[in-house]
Amino acid sequence: MWIPIQINENSAEPLYHQIEVQLRSLILSGQVEEGTLLPSIREFANDLKCSVITVRRVYQDLESEGLLRTKQGTGTFVAKVGSDERDRHRRTAVVEAMESAVDVGMQVQCTKEDLKAIFKEVLDAKYKG
Amino acid sequence: MWIPIQINENSAEPLYHQIEVQLRSLILSGQVEEGTLLPSIREFANDLKCSVITVRRVYQDLESEGLLRTKQGTGTFVAKVGSDERDRHRRTAVVEAMESAVDVGMQVQCTKEDLKAIFKEVLDAKYKG
DNA sequence: TATACTGTGTATAAAGATATATACAGTATA
DNA sequence: TATACTGTATATATCTTTATACACAGTATA
Numbered sequence: 001m002w003i004p005i006q007i008n009e010n011s012a013e014p015l016y017h018q019i020e021v022q023l024r025s026l027i028l029s030g031q032v033e034e035g036t037l038l039p040s041i042r043e044f045a046n047d048l049k050c051s052v053i054t055v056r057r058v059y060q061d062l063e064s065e066g067l068l069r070t071k072q073g074t075g076t077f078v079a080k081v082g083s084d085e086r087d088r089h090r091r092t093a094v095v096e097a098m099e100s101a102v103d104v105g106m107q108v109q110c111t112k113e114d115l116k117a118i119f120k121e122v123l124d125a126k127y128k129g
Numbered sequence: 130m131w132i133p134i135q136i137n138e139n140s141a142e143p144l145y146h147q148i149e150v151q152l153r154s155l156i157l158s159g160q161v162e163e164g165t166l167l168p169s170i171r172e173f174a175n176d177l178k179c180s181v182i183t184v185r186r187v188y189q190d191l192e193s194e195g196l197l198r199t200k201q202g203t204g205t206f207v208a209k210v211g212s213d214e215r216d217r218h219r220r221t222a223v224v225e226a227m228e229s230a231v232d233v234g235m236q237v238q239c240t241k242e243d244l245k246a247i248f249k250e251v252l253d254a255k256y257k258g
Numbered sequence: 259t260a261t262a263c264t265g266t267g268t269a270t271a272a273a274g275a276t277a278t279a280t281a282c283a284g285t286a287t288a
Numbered sequence: 289t290a291t292a293c294t295g296t297a298t299a300t301a302t303c304t305t306t307a308t309a310c311a312c313a314g315t316a317t318a
Contacts, residue, residue: 012146029237041266041267042266052267054306059267072267072311072312073312074267075265089237090238091247093233093237094247095247098230098234098248098251102255103226104222104226106255106256108218108219109158122231123244126231143275144277201283202294203293203295
């Protein structure tokens with residue numbers, strides 16, 4: 001099972017947190033289905049170029065949120081997620097990210113039109129595929 | 130001298146880093162002019178509800194970038210910033226923030242139209258004043 | 259059905275980064 | 289020269305990340 005996680009080396013955000021946010025997002029958005037056996041902590045750590053313990057912390061945190069179930073000797077599985085929780089997540093994750101982007105713009109004295117232009121530019125570049 | 134810095138308690142981004150990013154932004158965007166005497170580390174720490182040491186680290190880091198000059202017993206001043214460096218900063222700061230917002234959207238399987246709607250909504254809310 | 263092997267998660271200890279309180283030293287100015 | 293303001297240095301606690309060694313579960317096979 002290959003899990004697409006993007007690590008940003010330059011970010012000040014802790015590694016375990018970057019992984020958590022993205023894995024949570026994958027589960028809550030339904031891209032990784034209920035019952036899926038996730039990669040072992042060793043395999044995942046190797047993929048992400050980080051320590052086994054860091055992956056373990058992520059699995060542990062998400063398990064305590066009820067998003068994962070782990071069984072020693074067997075592996076870590078994706079638990080069932082309510083569809084309402086799923087919908088709520090999708091929207092709030094994006095809204096929050098967008099808000100912080102607009103905040104940065106305002107802080108640097110961008111006009112509404114400046115931001116519209118930059119948004120369109122970025123959007124077209126990312127969705128050109 | 131009052132410096133508008135927004136601290137996000139819930140963010141995993143280290144405190145000193147949040148302050149650095151925003152103060153750097155204020156200097157490079159020209160909102161805090163060359164020669165300005167910044168608040169003392171104690172006053173600033175009190176405003177931000179953080180430790181003196183955290184503010185000192187921010188001043189120290191920005192001084193080593195050449196953005197500040199500090200003189201013991203007197204205070205910390207904003208240094209001169211080249212206008213080209215100023216222009217470059219404004220744009221890249223916003224573009225990077227916008228890119229990461231769009232990334233979050235893509236990760237949660239938003240369509241281009243979904244993102245446009247959310248962006249417009251957030252933009253209108255923030256610029257309603 | 260023993261037994262060994264390979265896979266899984268677990269526990270402990272240590273190093274680095276981050277944040278704090280407290281005591282120290284330089285500078286302005288009444 | 290007092291005094292009240294500046295920045296500075298030291299020691300401490302917590303968080304983040306890692307390395308290493310260990311214990312448990314599944315599977316092949318003698």
